Amino acid sequence: MNIISLLPSATEIVCELGLTDQLVGVTHECDFPIGVEQLPKVTRTLIPHDATSGEIDTMVRERLQTERALYSLDMPVVESLRPDLIVTQALCDVCAVAESEVNAAACSLPGQPRVVNLEPTSLSEMFDCIALVGEAANCSGRASALIESLRLRVQRVRERTTELQSRAGVQVPDMMLLEWIDPPFSAGHWSPELVRIAGGKECVGEAGERSVTTSWDRIREADPDVLFIACCGFNVARTLEDLPILRSYPGWSEMKCVREGRVYVVDGSAYFSRPGPRLVDSLEILANALHPQVHPLPSGLPAALQLTSEQLVAD
Incomplete structure (x- = not known):
């Protein structure tokens, strides 16, 4: 074929x-x-x-x-x-x-x-897509095995998150997954679901909905504890070129995520934007950034880049 x-x-x-x-x-x-x-x-x-x-x-x-x-x-x-x-x-x-x-x-x-x-608009529908391709290519058995292995990895993350959140005093961080910088876009589709499984709460994007242009005022009002930048189609180096745009937005330096140094950048071309098997990689990278004490980074996956104070604050 x-x-x-x-x-x-x-x-x-x-x-x-x-x-x-x-x-x-x-x-x-x-x-x-x-x-x-x-x-x-x-x-x-x-x-x-x-x-x-x-x-x-x-x-x-x-x-x-x-x-x-x-x-x-x-x-x-x-x-x-x-x-x-x-x-x-x-x-x-x-x-x-x-x-x-x-x-x-x-x-x-x-x-x-x-x-x-x-x-696909969700993690489950991504698995359905794998099954659909497997059926069309006459390898449904291999597709089922792949889906099972990916679901197992997701379940392991989910179980660690559940155990963490059962502990007294553990807070679920509000976070935003930013899909574009100029203009800002909140991430929809499967991304808020990944945030929830990883142990966060998406405070701007809507699960199952399209990624949409979001006013900077809306983002400032949400004031997330964590900002995760995964620009669609951009690798880390290309995304970093747009940091001056972020720093130019009113109130940037006063946001909680900036003051506490919890702004991360990932390769949005490889992860989060592609609804294939690497959505599970995306989940594991995100979980490790949010809760490194309970979510180890699997071998071979790149850690999210945590921006330094020099990168976060304009000269």
């Missing part, structure tokens, strides 16, 4: 299912596991590589108004790969090729390959 993936999380699901040798095409953003970036690219992006966060946000909003995606298929490449299965998504209106374009492309290809749409 020839499989084309049209989003990074799908690529990770396909590879975790042991189907790497059947993966023939990926997006320009697919970079995990190592090696998939060498596969033929079947998508193009309209976002300049040097665009600022504000410019990217403006482009996204303009495209939403015209119902045009920021990504498009490279049809000559797609045709040359002769796919039997195309894995895509209909969850985000701008972060992947438009569903209508994918369906039209599939209808025009010889044999009309099956198109599987992934639309």
